[in-house]
Amino acid sequence: MSSTVEFRAASYRIGTREILRPLTLTVEAGETLVLLGHSGSGKTTALKMVNGLLSPASGEVLVDGRATTAWDPVRLKRRIGYVIQDIGLFPHYTVAENVGLVPRLEGWDAPRVRARVDGLLRQVGLAPDQFGGRYPRELSGGQRQRVGVARALAADPSVLLFDEPFAAVDPVTRLELQKQFLALRQELGRTSIFVTHDVREALMLATRVALLKNGALELLSTPREFLESRNPEALAFLECLDWEAPQS
């Protein structure tokens, strides 16, 4: 169960300031499109237009062929999983309650919710017996992020949105989470849109990279093509890779 997402000349502005210039782009079912760019490049804006947190100022965004503005807002959001950097776990709910929330809202009965929660926690590498009853404040940053991913997967969404989900964790944990993301993708094959400013992460996770600059699409390519691109913005990002190894 995977969806396509299509931007058709979708733009966004605040007042007269254009945050995202008309963007046309199709995300194929099952692919992982990474939106790469500096802060202020419009990548998060583009992401939030997919689940209707923002509505395009002009043009449209289609999920499974239907404009986001034509969807019932609640239905649209429930079929799209959303993971953000600050995670936004509900502090007054336990891990199990956080993960099981959308299934409960969807009216699943208790045994089915419990089975789903246990399965998801195992899938993201957290033992249900050990972690299900804990509160978010009792978890490490990496564990919280795993719970965030499990929560996003809970109601079996057909699209997953990630907004710099691993930016705030330490590098070792980040690599673990990235590897797990790849494994989950293999397993689930869900359409994913992933926002990051980290070129290494983009190349590692993407099936295609969309490079944004000042609200406009600079380059759309596979990771391999990206490495060979002569686009100045792409080169600027690639330079970050070179500087990570010690220069001797």
Add this chain to the structure above:
Amino acid sequence: MNSSLVSEIGSLTVEHLTLVLVSMAIAIALAVPAGILITRRAGWRPWVLGFANVMQTIPSLALFGFLIPVPLIGGIGKRTAIVALVLYALLPILRNTLAGILGVDAAVRESAVAMGMTGWQTLWRVEMPLAARTILAGIRVATVTTIGTATIAAAIGGGGLGVFIFRGIASVDTVQILAGAVPAACMALAADGALGLLERRWSV
């Protein structure tokens, strides 16, 4: 202390407590929904808060006096006293409801919306539980203030422990003043302690 004074302390304490409880129930029923409403309608905020603010700046004795000639809600007696006490109690509850809900972490709120929670679900399952402690703190302040202010209700025939105090002032009788002031102070301390305990229990 003779037995008739003791029994009068008892009955006036009950009357005082009734005034406070009724006023607080009405104030909470008005101020919490109004506070929630102005988290959604930022444009109404200055008007609603402004009204509650002005009510609180009017000296309490004057507010009771002002209400006497007002038709329907005014006159001499308990009803007028309750109206005045409610007007006094609005501000802290209103302000804390607003602050409590606006204080909910933006990422938590965004998650709730992005997970497809409706406005009501976000309010009842996320915002209210997380704001409960702050709202309760506002109710606590309002309750303690109301217990004190309710002593002035006696000036317009509202009854309560203020009856002793006004009588004591009129007859320069310290015992009478203390008979009103001491139970009122004890009631305020008890309310403060009990609501404080509840507030700590409610920590998330």
